Amino acid sequence: MPEPRSAMVDWDLAVSTAAKLAGPGPTISRTEASAVVAELRAGAARSTPLVREFTGLSTPGDDSDERAGGDVDATTPNAPAPLSAPLLVVDRTGWIQANVDGFATIISPLIDRLREKKGAPGPLTEAIGSRVTGLELGALLGFMSSKVLGQFDPFFGLDGASGQPRAAGRLLLVAPNIVHVENELGVDPADFRLWVCLHEETHRVQFTAVPWMREHIHGEIANLVGSVEIDPAKLAGMVGEGVKRISDLVRGDDDVSLIDLVQTPEQKEVLDRITAVMSLLEGHADVVMDGVGPEVIPSVVEIRRKFNQRRKGAGTFDRILRKLLGLDAKMAQYRNGAAFVRGVVDQVGMDGLNKVWVAPENLPTRDEIGDPASWVRRVHG
Secondary structure (H helix, E strand, C coil), rough: CCCCCCCCCCHHHHHHHHHHHHHCCCCCHHHHHHHHHHHHHHHHHHHHHHHHHHHHCCCCCCCCCCCCCCCCCCCCCCCCCCCCEEEEEECHHHHHHHHHHHHHHHHHHHHHHHHHHHHCCCHHHHHHHHHHHHHHHHHHHHHHCCCCCCCEEEECCCCCCCCCCCCCCEEEEHHHHHHHHHHHHCCCHHHHHHHHHHHHHHHHHHHHHHHCCHHHHHHHHHHHHHHCCCHHHHHHHHHHHHHHHHHHHHCCCCCHHHHHHHCCHHHHHHHHHHHHHHHHHHHHHHHHHHHHHHHCEEEHHHHHHHHHHHCCCCCCHHHHHHHHHHHHHHHHHHHHHHHHHHHHHHHHHHHHHHHHHHHHHHHHCHHCCCCHHHHHHHHCC
């Protein structure tokens, strides 16, 4: 049984608030919706062997598409038995619920620390505070739920009733958003859906082919949460600084982001490591998408051109929200990570790049993401 969620956050209110703000997405018939779901599932299944062949990340002898996501890195000796990572085609509310579950997993240690330091609040205080945080989280997820096309959720199945992992995560494809974007861009639906599947399926292969990756990222996030300052006076100062930074951002300061708000020196070190590994994962997926795409997607060049333009955001309000929420940093992860992967492959080939998956110490640092040659020198001598 999963551990009960803390009453310090009204998770149900977060879900309902986000769902109201997100809206249902484009209006299509039930028949059309069923066809989209079936095509996305088929696209994910078709993508799995393409990703394996291009990257070299696969389990020897495992040719079953039914076990998509059951890969292990052949370069890793005595790797643990692979776990499956199921595919879910979801609507916006399904994506919201999955991310609320992930947030609950991530912040539960922080809530426990707060309780230990300050004791349990009174019923009225806790009820009011939980609703405020629920509304705030709901507003955040409501905005993001209309933007995300797909996501690999590494926290799903992390702990089972036996204390052992039940799954290697899960892959979410957000069908309404995929339909909305393909209509907005005016691209071929079949090509676009397969293009999205290639990127997202790469993430599933990454996490299932590299058994230690999920625990590594979870451990880094735990380190980040564990370093959060819970002294009330210091938190108040950080909030005041946050208000100033928001004002600077609205006035057009492009160097401002709330990502930087709570960075103590310890947090910055952890966040740099997390940023580096996320840049690697996102850039690697983009390189795979563009490497495999021309072979199977006739209109891939048009899709990439139009999609890159869309990533810049639409109006002023959208750009401000993207900056505040760190989504601009997310876009930089795609660009920088892809440049790193291509730079390494140019020097030592895909097999040489795959040494990055052998052990956590082989992951690039944030500086190495911008200097692929330095990673090659360190890892390959």
